[in-house]
Structure formats: structure tokens, C-alpha cells
Amino acid sequence: MASKIQVPADFGRNHIGAPVHGNLVFKLKDGEEVRANSMILSLNSPVIDHLTTELNQQTLEAEDFRKDAVDSFIEASYTGELENINKANFRDVNKMSHVFDVSWLSERCAVYFEALIAELSEESEYEEILFVVEEARVVLKSLKQGAFLELVIEKMSPLTVQRNYFIKQYMVGFTEFSKDRLDVAIKTVQRDVFVLVEIVTEYLGANKQSIGGNTWHLIENIDLSLCENAVTDALFQVLDDIETVSKEDFKRSLNIFKQDLTKRSVATGSKDRNSPTIIPNLFLSLRNTSTWTVLKMY
Numbered sequence: 637m638a639s640k641i642q643v644p645a646d647f648g649r650n651h652i653g654a655p656v657h658g659n660l661v662f663k664l665k666d667g668e669e670v671r672a673n674s675m676i677l678s679l680n681s682p683v684i685d686h687l688t689t690e691l692n693q694q695t696l697e698a699e700d701f702r703k704d705a706v707d708s709f710i711e712a713s714y715t716g717e718l719e720n721i722n723k724a725n726f727r728d729v730n731k732m733s734h735v736f737d738v739s740w741l742s743e744r745c746a747v748y749f750e751a752l753i754a755e756l757s758e759e760s761e762y763e764e765i766l767f768v769v770e771e772a773r774v775v776l777k778s779l780k781q782g783a784f785l786e787l788v789i790e791k792m793s794p795l796t797v798q799r800n801y802f803i804k805q806y807m808v809g810f811t812e813f814s815k816d817r818l819d820v821a822i823k824t825v826q827r828d829v830f831v832l833v834e835i836v837t838e839y840l841g842a843n844k845q846s847i848g849g850n851t852w853h854l855i856e857n858i859d860l861s862l863c864e865n866a867v868t869d870a871l872f873q874v875l876d877d878i879e880t881v882s883k884e885d886f887k888r889s890l891n892i893f894k895q896d897l898t899k900r901s902v903a904t905g906s907k908d909r910n911s912p913t914i915i916p917n918l919f920l921s922l923r924n925t926s927t928w929t930v931l932k933m934y
Contacts, residue, residue: 643680644716644740651676652714660688662698662706670703672710680713681736701728709733709741718744723752723767727774734779749784753791758798765792765802773820789824799824800831807835811850818853830863833871840874847878847885855892861899868896 651657651673658671674694678685687693698706705728708720712729718741721729726748733741753768772784792799803825810818825831836854840847860868875889 641679644712645679646716647676647679647714649711649715652711659694660684661695662710663695664701664703664706665699668703670698670706670710672713677710677713677736680741681738683736701732705729705732709736709738712741712744713738718748721745721748727771730771730775731778746783750787753787756791756795758795760798762802762805765798766806769802769806769820769824773816776820777816785820785823789826792824793826796828800828803831804835807832810835810854811839811848813850815850815853818850819857822854822857827862829858829860830867832858833860833863833867837867837871837874840871840878844874844877844879846880847875852888856888859899860892860896861903 653671655671657673657676660672660674660677662670662672664670674684674688678688684696687696701709702725704720705725708718708725708729709732711720712718718729726745730742730745730749732738733745749768749771756765756768768784768788772788775784776782792802803821807821810821821832822829832854836851840851855871860871872889872893878885
């Protein structure tokens with residue numbers, strides 16, 4: 637529909653819920669329904685316009701969204717203002733604005749999110765930081781947009797003490813996390829990757845049976861050359877103490893060590909790493925061989 641009406645616009649709050657206007661039904665979970673006017677929503681959303689005008693749909697599946705988010709979305713479409721938004725429904729309202737391509741509403745959601753970030757300080761509690769980090773992660777994962785995460789990283793950059801303390805709490809139970817959560821942690825710490833290396837080292841020191849997928853993901857995606865030698869030496873030491881390893885484990889460990897050595901050499905202009913006291917020899921757990929024999933195989 638090529639409309640001359642510019643949105644956002646005030647179509648009248650009093651029309652919300654009017655039975656005579658409610659020709660479009662949002663079907664929520666548990667069989668609940670919310671009605672709205674298809675014309676008003678179409679003026680705001682080219683997606684809804686296409687679904688109703690061209691495909692003649694009279695219902696929209698909205699089981700993935702909270703009812704208060706759907707109500708907020710409809711109210712915003714009717715009034716041209718985003719008023720009933722809070723931390724509880726922000727994720728769904730923001731997602732609806734993108735799913736239905738209501739660009740002005742997406743912008744208002746971004747303004748709300750930016751305001752939350754602006755409030756962060758050295759006094760912020762873990763839950764306050766967790767909210768913005770997790771919302772940024774979800775937006776990056778579901779909508780493939782990294783702007784929110786970039787804002788979080790920029791805000792937290794000077795708050796290093798608070799940020800690193802947050803990461804230590806955020807990473808509790810990391811072996812069960814999704815990979816995208818691990819990646820967010822890596823991006824958030826920026827150059828202070830030692831925080832994550834120490835977390836991994838502590839975990840492996842207490843769990844020496846084997847090396848899990850998430851542990852490898854962290855080790856292989858962290859730039860170890862940003863750490864002090866003592867930090868990486870401690871990591872390689874616990875890797876060396878792992879009880880159950882495979883040939884692949886050894887290859888990965890050796891590759892990580894080589895990459896660290898190369899990056900440090902480039903950074904210092906020297907071929908020698910300062911005091912390379914630990915060289916991973918995980919393959920020794922396969923027995924009946926020697927470090928030299930293993931090294932000659934690669």
C-alpha cells in the first residue's frame with residue numbers, strides 16, 4: 637500500500653480494543669487472542685500490509701511474544717508513541733518491531749536500550765549489566781545485528797574493574813553455555829582476556845578428566861598473546877595435567893602454543909618467547925612415546 641500518511645501518527649488511543657475495528661487477530665499462546673485494526677497496523681508495518689492486503693490474512697501467529705509486548709506494539713501503532721515498555725517486555729517489543737518492519741518503533745526501542753546503557757556505572761549491580769549484555773546477545777543472535785553489543789562494549793570499556801567482575805560471574809557454568817554467549821564474553825573483555833584464561837585455567841585445574849567443547853572454544857578464540865606469560869604458562873600446565881586426552885586434543889594444544897609463540901614473536905620482534913617454561917605435551921598421556929617423538933610427527 638502506497639500511503640500518504642506518515643507514521644508514527646496518532647490514530648486515537650480510544651480506538652484500541654474497539655470491537656468494530658478489530659478485524660485482525662493476534663493469536664497468542666494458550667489460545668488467547670488480541671484484536672487490532674488491520675489498516676492502522678498496515679500503515680505502520682509494510683509486512684502486515686502485505687499479509688492483510690495482498691494475502692488476505694485475518695490472523696497473525698504471535699505465540700512467541702508476550703501478551704504485554706503485543707499490547708505495547710499495538711498501542712504504539714495506534715498512538716505513535718512507545719510508552720508501555722519495560723525490561724520485562726523489551727525483548728519481544730523490539731523483536732516485533734523488526735519482524736514486522738516498523739522502523740520508527742525499532743528506533744524507539746534503540747533509544748530505550750541506549751538509556752539503560754547510559755545508566756551503567758561503577759556502582760551498577762550484576763543484574764543491571766546482565767540485562768543489557770543478554771539483550772544485546774539475543775539481538776545479535778536472532779536479528780544478526782551487533783549495534784547493541786557494540787554500545788555495551790563501548791560503555792563498559794572504561795569500567796574495567798566492574799566489567800571484569802561481571803564477566804567472572806557471567807561465566808559461572810560456562811561449560812553448558814551456547815557458543816554465542818561465550819563469544820559475547822570474549823568480545824566484552826576486549827584486551828583483558830586474562831580474565832577468561834584464568835577462568836578456564838581454574839576450571840581445568842579442578843576438572844582434569846577431559847577437555848570439553850566449550851573449553852576448547854574459549855581457548856581457541858582468545859588471543860593468548862595479550863596475556864602475561866605467567867597466565868598462559870599456567871593454562872598450558874593444566875592442559876598438560878589433563879588425564880584423558882586424544883590425538884586431536886594434542887594437535888589443538890600444540891597449535892594454540894604455536895600461535896601464541898608466533899604472535900608474541902611478531903609483537904616483540906624476537907624469535908624467542910620470554911621464558912617459555914611450559915610446552916604442552918598432552919600426547920604423553922597416550923603412553924609409550926616421548927615429547928620428542930610426538931613433536932617429530934607434526
